Every structure is written in C-alpha cells, then in structure tokens.
Amino acid sequence: MKTLPLKFFLRSLIPGVFLALTACGGGGGGGPTAAPPQTCNALTVPATTIPTPFTAASSSTSNQVPVTVEQYAAVNYPSMNMPYVTVQVCHGSQCVTVDHVIVDTGSYGLRVRADFPGISALNLPAVTNGTVPVTECAQFLGGYMWGGIYQATVKVGGETTANPIPIQLVGGQYPFTPPGSCTSNAGTDIGNLDGIGGNGLLGVGVFLHDLSPYYACASSPNTGSGNLALTSVVFNPVAAFSSDNNGVVLTLPTVNSQGQFTANGTLTFGINTQTNNSLATSYSVLPVPASGPNIGNFTASLNGQTGTYPGSFFDSGSNLYFIPLTGVPTNSNGDYNPQTLMTITGTATSFVNSSNTTPLSFGLLDISSGLSNGDRAFNDSGTSNGATAGSADFGLPYFYGHSIINGLNGAQVTQGSTPFTGPFYAVQ
Numbered sequence: 519m520k521t522l523p524l525k526f527f528l529r530s531l532i533p534g535v536f537l538a539l540t541a542c543g544g545g546g547g548g549g550p551t552a553a554p555p556q557t558c559n560a561l562t563v564p565a566t567t568i569p570t571p572f573t574a575a576s577s578s579t580s581n582q583v584p585v586t587v588e589q590y591a592a593v594n595y596p597s598m599n600m601p602y603v604t605v606q607v608c609h610g611s612q613c614v615t616v617d618h619v620i621v622d623t624g625s626y627g628l629r630v631r632a633d634f635p636g637i638s639a640l641n642l643p644a645v646t647n648g649t650v651p652v653t654e655c656a657q658f659l660g661g662y663m664w665g666g667i668y669q670a671t672v673k674v675g676g677e678t679t680a681n682p683i684p685i686q687l688v689g690g691q692y693p694f695t696p697p698g699s700c701t702s703n704a705g706t707d708i709g710n711l712d713g714i715g716g717n718g719l720l721g722v723g724v725f726l727h728d729l730s731p732y733y734a735c736a737s738s739p740n741t742g743s744g745n746l747a748l749t750s751v752v753f754n755p756v757a758a759f760s761s762d763n764n765g766v767v768l769t770l771p772t773v774n775s776q777g778q779f780t781a782n783g784t785l786t787f788g789i790n791t792q793t794n795n796s797l798a799t800s801y802s803v804l805p806v807p808a809s810g811p812n813i814g815n816f817t818a819s820l821n822g823q824t825g826t827y828p829g830s831f832f833d834s835g836s837n838l839y840f841i842p843l844t845g846v847p848t849n850s851n852g853d854y855n856p857q858t859l860m861t862i863t864g865t866a867t868s869f870v871n872s873s874n875t876t877p878l879s880f881g882l883l884d885i886s887s888g889l890s891n892g893d894r895a896f897n898d899s900g901t902s903n904g905a906t907a908g909s910a911d912f913g914l915p916y917f918y919g920h921s922i923i924n925g926l927n928g929a930q931v932t933q934g935s936t937p938f939t940g941p942f943y944a945v946q
Contacts, residue, residue: 558697558735561647561746566727568808569928571939577761577791580676585770587781587895587914590618590716597715598894599837599914601770603785605630605720606673607685609640613673618716621785622835623768623924625721626728627752628672629656631710632665632690634717642668645684645750648743650734652750654686655700656709657730660904663688663709663719664696667732672755674720677787679758686752688714694735719835721754722766722785724806724814724924724941728752757926762788764929765940767795768834772919773895775859775881777888781895781918789923789931797933801923801944802876804868806831808927808941812869816943818878818910820864829909830866832922832943836913839880839900846882852903855884859898866945876945880916921946 585601601621606613607630614636619628630637645652645667656663665688672679688709696707708714721728732746757763770783788795797803804816818830823843839854843862849855860882868874881898888896897918905911916922925931925940932938 556694556735556737557739558653558694558733559744560699561652561732561734562744563729563732563746563751564748566725566729566748569726571928571930572764573930574762574764574788574791577788579761581762581787581792582784582794583675585621585768585783585785587770587783588779589892589894592618592711593715594712596889596894598889599896599899600715600894601768601783601834601914601917602716603674603720605718607637607640607642608671608673609642612640614640616717619718619720620714620716620835621768622719622721622833623723623766623922624831624833624835625658625719626723626725626754627721628670628685628718628755629663629665629688629709629714629721629752630685630718631714632687632692637687638690640670642670642687643682644668647734647746647750650736652746653694653733653735654728654752655696655704655731655733656686656688656728656752657704658708661705661708661713662696662700663713664700664707665689665692665709667750667752672758674755674785674787677759677762679755680760681758683753683755683758684750693737697733700731700733722756722924723754724943725927726754726757754926756787759787762791762795763926764791764931765789765923765925767921767923768917769921770914770917770919773897775883775898777885777893777896779893779895783917789925789929797923797931797938797944798946799934801921801933801946802874803933803938803942803944804866804874804876805870805938805942807869814941816866816868818864818866820862820878820910822862823864825908827908827910829906830912832912832916832945834914834917836911837899838913839882839915840905840909840911840913841900842902842905842907842909843900848902852901854882854900854902855886856882857884859883878912880912
C-alpha cells in the first residue's frame with residue numbers, strides 16, 4: 519500500500535524541550551496580493567513552573583463526548599485512525615461548532631483552522647506582546663502549524679473553560695509568513711485541512727502548556743519585549759475546565775484485526791471525579807517525568823528486540839505504531855506487512871518508579887486490502903518509516919480495546935490507598 523504521509527504524526531514539543539531562536543525578518547504573506555514587509559521577533563517563553571498539586575472536586579457535569587474514527591469526507595485521502603470529536607469555540611455568547619477535531623493525547627492545547635466557516639466572524643481577541651500580535655510555530659514530528667494566538671472560551675460536551683484561554687488559529691489568510699527559524703528542519707506546513715486531516719486538533723496530553731516557538735510579528739520593525747508571559751501561550755483546555763479538570767480517559771473498542779469501517783468510543787474528562795472515570799485497580803499506572811531528559815516518556819522493552827526504547831509514549835494523534843523493529847516484514851515504503859498476524863509483547867516501565875510497569879502487547883499485519891476496501895479503523899498498523907531509534911510511539915492502534923488515562927501534571931489522585939501525582943499514564 520501507499521504509505522500514509524507523516525503529516526499524521528502529531529506530537530508537539532513538550533515542556534522543557536524547545537528551540538533557541540533569534541529574531542529574523544522576511545517578506546511574503548498568505549494573500550493573493552503582494553505582502554507587506556514583516557519582522558518576526560522570536561519570543562522567550564518561560565519554563566513552566568511546577569504546578570501546585572491539585573485534586574479535582576467531584577462533579578455532576580456531563581463529562582463524556584463521543585469519539586468517532588471514520589473517513590472525513592472533506593479530506594481527499596484515506597484518513598485512517600483519526601479519532602474525531604466536536605468542539606465549540608466561543609467569544610462571549612457567540613459560538614461556532616467545529617466538527618472533526620482530532621483528539622491528540624500527545625500535544626497540549628486547541629488548534630482550529632482559521633478558515634473554518636464562522637471562525638473569523640467571532641472576532642476572537644488576539645493575544646499580544648505589548649501591542650504586537652503573538653504567533654506560534656507549533657512544531658510536530660510530522661511538520662509545523664503556523665498561526666496567531668487568540669483568546670477563546672472552549673466547550674467540549676458539557677465541559678467549559680472557566681475563562682477564555684489562548685488557542686491557535688492555523689492556516690487561512692494569515693498576514694505573516696513563517697520565518698526560516700520556524701520552517702528550517704521542521705518539515706512541511708500541516709496547518710490546513712489536508713495537513714491536519716480534520717478541522718482542528720484538541721491537545722489533551724499530560725502537560726498544561728505548549729512551548730513550541732512563539733513570535734511577535736508586525737508589518738514594520740518592532741522593538742517590543744522579547745519575553746512572553748506563560749499566560750499567553752497555548753493552554754491545555756482540560757486544565758481550564760471548571761470541573762473534571764485533572765485528566766482525561768480515552769476509550770476505544772476492540773476492532774477486527776483486518777480493520778473495520780468505523781469505530782466509536784468516548785473521551786471522558788476528569789479522574790476520580792465521577793463514577794465513569796474512576797482510577798480502578800484494574801489500571802496499570804505509569805508515572806512519567808515532569809522534567810529532564812525523559813520528560814513525558816516511559817521506557818519500553820519488546821520481546822525479540824535488542825535494547826530498550828526509553829523514548830516511549832502513548833499518542834492518539836499518531837495514526838500508526840511508529841516503532842523501529844527488526845525481524846518484521848516491511849513493504850518498500852517501510853510499512854510493516856506480515857501476511858499473518860504477528861503479535862509483539864513487552865513491558866512498559868516508569869522512569870519515576872521502576873516498580874510501576876504495565877504489559878505491552880500489539881499486533882502487526884498487512885492492512886492494504888482493508889484500506890482499499892474503505893476500512894478506516896486498524897489496530898495492527900505500524901511502520902518503520904518515520905520511527906526514531908530508541909523511541910516507541912504507541913499510536914492510536916494501541917488505544918483499541920483499551921482505556922488510557924492521561925493524568926495532568928500536578929494532579930493528585932489515589933488508586934485505592936495508593937497516591938499518584940501527575941504527569942502519568944494509566945492503562946486498562
């Protein structure tokens with residue numbers, strides 16, 4: 519089969535891992551006419567502070583939304599393993615409902631197409647640095663998204679942010695072009711319908727802030743401050759909800775090994791706040807580091823493979839397993855294609871406490887016939903193309919048949935009598 523492009527591989531830069539950038543300038547623009555000159559000054563983003571440990575109070579809010587894996591008709595290619603939800607973006611009493619927003623447990627914050635119908639009419643207030651609008655170069659392992667930062671109230675199901683939070687509007691007729699310090703070695707621009715594979719990206723990972731590079735861009739040279747307040751960066755909306763704000767549970771059903779047309783699951787907000795989000799003893803909890811070289815990751819060992827994978831994570835925004843493996847057949851594109859189901863087992867181990875482990879088991883199979891037949895939900899799909907040595911990206915295929923919890927950084931929860939403080943994953 520034809521390899522699905524790496525634009526689906528969506529994992530943003532995690533807190534503490536960002537690029538050192540310098541001021542730059544250039545020309546160009548997004549409109550059909552000649553663009554005015556521009557200057558984009560790189561902004562210094564402060565390191566995230568250690569969150570004050572918090573426990574979410576019990577809630578009776580409607581805290582679940584349906585997740586659908588399907589072919590989005592507006593996308594002109596097979597959009598396999600895309601978990602979609604619907605989100606509302608609001609300014610005051612005016613709201614726009616945005617469908618087919620991808621749930622991404624590997625990034626932080628909401629990004630919406632700037633050209634989605636009705637978004638421009640909201641006139642969302644721009645986040646500024648002084649008087650200059652703030653722009654972000656959100657960098658993912660499959661490309662970058664460029665666009666302005668705006669204040670918006672975010673609603674997902676029955677949950678609403680208590681106050682407006684910074685979100686990013688990407689693509690559209692944005693007046694400023696990304697500078698070279700954004701685009702260099704960052705891949706292609708994926709801030710559009712085809713690049714995203716939907717109308718937006720809902721980043722509900724374990725951290726609160728997105729620390730990708732930010733810029734102050736203006737049509738004339740500016741000498742504004744090079745520092746950006748942490749309150750101005752894109753923020754994980756879950757942490758801003760009035761309730762059920764300490765994490766999420768993504769649950770997807772088991773699917774056929776040959777794939778199936780669609781799959782329907784749930785995204786549940788909160789941990790131990792309602793009867794539907796209990797951290798039961800059936801979950802294996804994997805605390806992950808909040809800082810340092812292994813930030814946000816656990817280490818995985820896989821039977822039959824040499825060495826370990828210290829850069830491992832669960833990421834619903836990756837539509838395949840991106841894991842370098844030996845002894846597994848591949849096609850010419852690097853996609854794993856055993857003709858009979860091949861099962862790989864192993865163990866995930868926490869860097870925070872090595873006694874916290876969970877068993878790993880996943881399958882690999884040639885899915886080309888199912889993809890050709892219109893199936894869009896696959897639990898046995900993986901590739902070496904784009905995989906990184908020492909890293910195991912357990913993408914959406916791993917979520918089928920599991921409930922996986924993301925516990926937010928600073929969240930305090932108990933499992934029975936055992937306390938845990940986020941960030942952590944928990945797998946059932």
